[in-house]
Amino acid sequence: MGKLTATKPLIADYLHRLSDDTGIFQHTKFGIPDRSNGYTSDDNARALIAAVMLYKNNRDIKSLDLIHTYLSFIYHAQNEDGSFKNFMDYNRVFVEKVGSEDCLGRCLWALGYTLSEPSVPDNLHNTCRYMINQALPHVQNLKSPRAMAYSIIGLTYMMETPQALTYKFPFPNEEQEDPTFLAGSQISSIIEGLAMQLHTQYQGNKGENWHWFEDSITYGNAMLPWALFKAAKLSHTVEFQKTAKESLDFLASITFSKEGYFKPVGSHGWLERGGVAALYDEQPIEACEMLLACFEAYKTLGINTYFVQASLCYDWFHGYNSRKESLIDERTGGCYDGIHALGLNLNQGSENIVSYCMAHMVLHDE
DSSP, X not given: OOOOOOOOOOOTHHHXXXXXXXXBBSOEETTEXXXXXXXXXXXXXXXXXXXXXXXXXXXXXXXXXXXXXXXXXXXXXXXXXXXXXXXXXXXXXXXXXXXXXXHHHHHXXXXXXXXXXXXXXXXXXXXXXXXXXXXXXXXXXXXXXHHHHHHHHHHHHHHTSTTOSSOOOSSOXXXXXXXXXXOHHHHHHHXXXXXXXXXXXXXXXXXXXXXXXXXXXXXXXXXXXXXXXXXXXXXXXXXXXXXXXXXXXXXXXXHBOTTSOBOOOOTTTOEETTSOOOOOOBOHHHHHHXXXXXXXXXXXXXXXXXXXXXXXXXXXXXXXXXXXXXXXOTTTOOBOSEEETTEEEXXXXXHHHXXXXXXXXXXXXX
């Protein structure tokens, strides 16, 4: 493995302070939860991944309690037809009947990852199995590339895990298994179909000096190559891996500065084909997801450059960035909401601390 940057201690207490018995709050006013903005399934799904990573390393009751809370939120968010609601107000009332495709994909990512971690109790795994099976009918019809990517990642985590497709009982089970429940061949077909859609979209859209899936680079970009790396490994499809590498290298050429630090495309304007990337805002979730994609490329290809890039994404949180300022509050462990033209955004919402927790644990604890 490549050389790690100096490890900063992870203070996970802020994650607990930002959560109540319903879930993790969406936004903050500086360092306290902003209850007026309630909760989202998006944030609770990401928080579930971070909580599972914490429990994997610490095996502590506090982290297990977070897993229960976040998983319970996602279960409550799932509709009878398997889709997911997203936004919930502080009165525990969902304000929409169905969330976005990206929301469904993020929930599947979280559920598949949770199911893949053996330290999580069996009956929580059973809850994940139930929800994934309920959601599967919606996955084949996804149109959003990022929803496809999130879903691919979650489903491949599940498919890579031995005995993940059947309920786990604490006693011998004599009931005949339902062949339609989490049917492995069907799920593999879904993964390959989604990956082929991403691959085909990439092939049809790339051109001179533009190796990307769309005519713009916006949010959640690194999830697309990461998903194709995972699909390539599962399906042994060389074309998926080639597209994953080519698109990730292109994204890296845009998001790593000449000075060497990571600089994501700014959210105020993004990057249009043939245009210039917006400078701000730089958001923590982009550093986290780029780290995850680069780390996957490193594990898959064994090329140390990707490990270096993953490390640079982690360093972005700690001051090796365009502002030369750390986004981590050393007193509380919170993570600032990003970098804008005038400096740091001093709010410390859930998406950001979860992104930092994930980045830290993947790079330093896996």
